[in-house]
Amino acid sequence: MRILFFLFIFICSITVLNGQGTVLGTWKTVDDETGEAKSFVEIFEKDGKFFGKITKILSANEDAVCDACKGNKKNKPIQGMMIIEDMKPDGQSFKGGKILDPESGNTYKCKIWVSENDPDVLNVRGIHWTGLYRTQSWNRVEE
Numbered sequence: 062m063r064i065l066f067f068l069f070i071f072i073c074s075i076t077v078l079n080g081q082g083t084v085l086g087t088w089k090t091v092d093d094e095t096g097e098a099k100s101f102v103e104i105f106e107k108d109g110k111f112f113g114k115i116t117k118i119l120s121a122n123e124d125a126v127c128d129a130c131k132g133n134k135k136n137k138p139i140q141g142m143m144i145i146e147d148m149k150p151d152g153q154s155f156k157g158g159k160i161l162d163p164e165s166g167n168t169y170k171c172k173i174w175v176s177e178n179d180p181d182v183l184n185v186r187g188i189h190w191t192g193l194y195r196t197q198s199w200n201r202v203e204e
Contacts, residue, residue: 082180084111084155084173088199089119090185101202102144104173104183111155111173113145115163129166139163145171160187169194 085106090099101117118125118140125139134142148158154174161168169187176182181201188194 082175087202088183089202090199093197111148114143115140127163
Protein backbone atom coordinates (compact mmCIF):
# COMPACT_ATOMS: atom_id res chain seq x y z
CA MET A 62 0.00 0.00 0.00
CA ARG A 63 2.86 2.40 0.80
CA ILE A 64 4.43 1.77 -2.58
CA LEU A 65 1.18 2.72 -4.31
CA PHE A 66 0.93 5.88 -2.22
CA PHE A 67 4.50 6.97 -3.08
CA LEU A 68 3.97 6.09 -6.73
CA PHE A 69 0.81 8.25 -6.74
CA ILE A 70 2.71 11.18 -5.14
CA PHE A 71 5.54 10.80 -7.68
CA ILE A 72 3.15 10.79 -10.65
CA CYS A 73 1.29 13.82 -9.28
CA SER A 74 4.59 15.68 -8.84
CA ILE A 75 5.62 15.02 -12.43
CA THR A 76 2.19 16.10 -13.67
CA VAL A 77 2.42 19.39 -11.78
CA LEU A 78 5.93 20.10 -13.08
CA ASN A 79 4.98 19.33 -16.68
CA GLY A 80 1.46 20.65 -16.64
CA GLN A 81 -0.16 23.98 -16.12
CA GLY A 82 0.88 26.06 -13.17
CA THR A 83 4.57 25.76 -13.93
CA VAL A 84 6.94 28.48 -15.12
CA LEU A 85 8.52 25.99 -17.52
CA GLY A 86 7.64 26.40 -21.17
CA THR A 87 7.40 29.14 -23.75
CA TRP A 88 5.84 32.51 -22.97
CA LYS A 89 4.82 35.42 -25.20
CA THR A 90 6.16 38.69 -23.85
CA VAL A 91 3.85 41.67 -24.07
CA ASP A 92 4.90 45.31 -23.77
CA ASP A 93 3.11 46.61 -20.66
CA GLU A 94 2.78 50.11 -22.15
CA THR A 95 1.61 49.32 -25.72
CA GLY A 96 0.12 45.84 -25.29
CA GLU A 97 2.17 44.73 -28.32
CA ALA A 98 3.47 41.15 -28.47
CA LYS A 99 7.27 41.34 -28.58
CA SER A 100 8.87 37.90 -28.36
CA PHE A 101 8.71 34.30 -27.21
CA VAL A 102 10.82 33.39 -24.17
CA GLU A 103 11.49 29.77 -23.28
CA ILE A 104 11.95 29.15 -19.56
CA PHE A 105 13.85 26.01 -18.64
CA GLU A 106 15.59 24.44 -15.65
CA LYS A 107 19.28 23.59 -15.52
CA ASP A 108 21.10 22.34 -12.42
CA GLY A 109 18.31 23.46 -10.10
CA LYS A 110 18.17 27.03 -11.46
CA PHE A 111 15.77 28.50 -13.99
CA PHE A 112 16.69 30.47 -17.11
CA GLY A 113 14.86 32.16 -19.96
CA LYS A 114 16.03 32.81 -23.50
CA ILE A 115 14.40 34.62 -26.39
CA THR A 116 13.49 32.04 -29.00
CA LYS A 117 11.58 34.29 -31.40
CA ILE A 118 11.28 38.03 -31.99
CA LEU A 119 7.76 39.07 -32.99
CA SER A 120 7.79 42.86 -33.14
CA ALA A 121 11.14 43.82 -34.64
CA ASN A 122 13.89 42.70 -36.92
CA GLU A 123 14.74 39.06 -36.16
CA ASP A 124 18.40 39.90 -36.80
CA ALA A 125 18.42 42.68 -34.17
CA VAL A 126 21.45 42.86 -31.90
CA CYS A 127 21.70 44.16 -28.36
CA ASP A 128 23.73 47.30 -28.99
CA ALA A 129 22.71 48.74 -25.59
CA CYS A 130 23.95 45.64 -23.73
CA LYS A 131 27.17 45.59 -21.80
CA GLY A 132 29.85 42.92 -21.46
CA ASN A 133 29.67 39.66 -23.39
CA LYS A 134 26.13 40.37 -24.67
CA LYS A 135 27.03 43.64 -26.40
CA ASN A 136 26.20 43.52 -30.12
CA LYS A 137 25.06 39.89 -29.85
CA PRO A 138 21.82 38.71 -31.52
CA ILE A 139 18.78 39.23 -29.30
CA GLN A 140 17.11 36.13 -30.69
CA GLY A 141 18.67 33.26 -28.75
CA MET A 142 19.88 35.56 -25.96
CA MET A 143 19.54 34.50 -22.33
CA ILE A 144 17.55 37.26 -20.60
CA ILE A 145 16.53 35.49 -17.37
CA GLU A 146 19.31 33.89 -15.34
CA ASP A 147 19.87 32.01 -12.08
CA MET A 148 16.30 32.03 -10.74
CA LYS A 149 15.69 29.79 -7.74
CA PRO A 150 12.39 28.42 -6.38
CA ASP A 151 11.02 30.32 -3.39
CA GLY A 152 7.62 28.94 -2.43
CA GLN A 153 5.18 29.73 -5.24
CA SER A 154 7.61 32.11 -6.99
CA PHE A 155 11.15 32.17 -8.32
CA LYS A 156 13.71 34.83 -7.43
CA GLY A 157 17.36 35.44 -6.69
CA GLY A 158 18.27 35.84 -10.34
CA LYS A 159 18.27 38.66 -12.82
CA ILE A 160 16.52 39.78 -15.98
CA LEU A 161 17.93 41.74 -18.90
CA ASP A 162 15.96 44.34 -20.85
CA PRO A 163 17.52 44.08 -24.33
CA GLU A 164 16.06 47.44 -25.39
CA SER A 165 17.85 49.42 -22.68
CA GLY A 166 20.66 46.98 -21.90
CA ASN A 167 19.81 47.26 -18.20
CA THR A 168 19.80 44.28 -15.85
CA TYR A 169 17.43 44.04 -12.88
CA LYS A 170 16.76 41.69 -9.98
CA CYS A 171 13.90 39.44 -10.98
CA LYS A 172 10.91 37.63 -9.53
CA ILE A 173 8.55 35.42 -11.54
CA TRP A 174 5.40 33.56 -10.61
CA VAL A 175 2.40 31.97 -12.29
CA SER A 176 -0.82 33.90 -11.76
CA GLU A 177 -3.13 32.39 -9.15
CA ASN A 178 -6.13 33.25 -11.34
CA ASP A 179 -4.78 31.92 -14.65
CA PRO A 180 -2.05 29.29 -14.99
CA ASP A 181 -1.39 30.54 -18.53
CA VAL A 182 -0.20 33.95 -17.28
CA LEU A 183 3.31 34.47 -15.95
CA ASN A 184 4.02 37.56 -13.87
CA VAL A 185 7.54 38.86 -14.46
CA ARG A 186 8.85 41.58 -12.16
CA GLY A 187 12.06 43.52 -12.74
CA ILE A 188 13.30 45.20 -9.57
CA HIS A 189 15.60 48.23 -9.72
CA TRP A 190 18.30 48.57 -7.03
CA THR A 191 16.27 51.46 -5.53
CA GLY A 192 13.40 49.05 -4.81
CA LEU A 193 11.17 50.38 -7.59
CA TYR A 194 9.78 47.66 -9.83
CA ARG A 195 7.72 46.99 -12.94
CA THR A 196 5.66 43.86 -13.49
CA GLN A 197 4.68 42.46 -16.88
CA SER A 198 2.23 39.66 -17.64
CA TRP A 199 3.39 37.11 -20.21
CA ASN A 200 1.08 34.55 -21.82
CA ARG A 201 1.79 30.86 -22.24
CA VAL A 202 2.40 29.71 -25.82
CA GLU A 203 0.76 26.39 -26.65
CA GLU A 204 3.43 24.05 -27.97
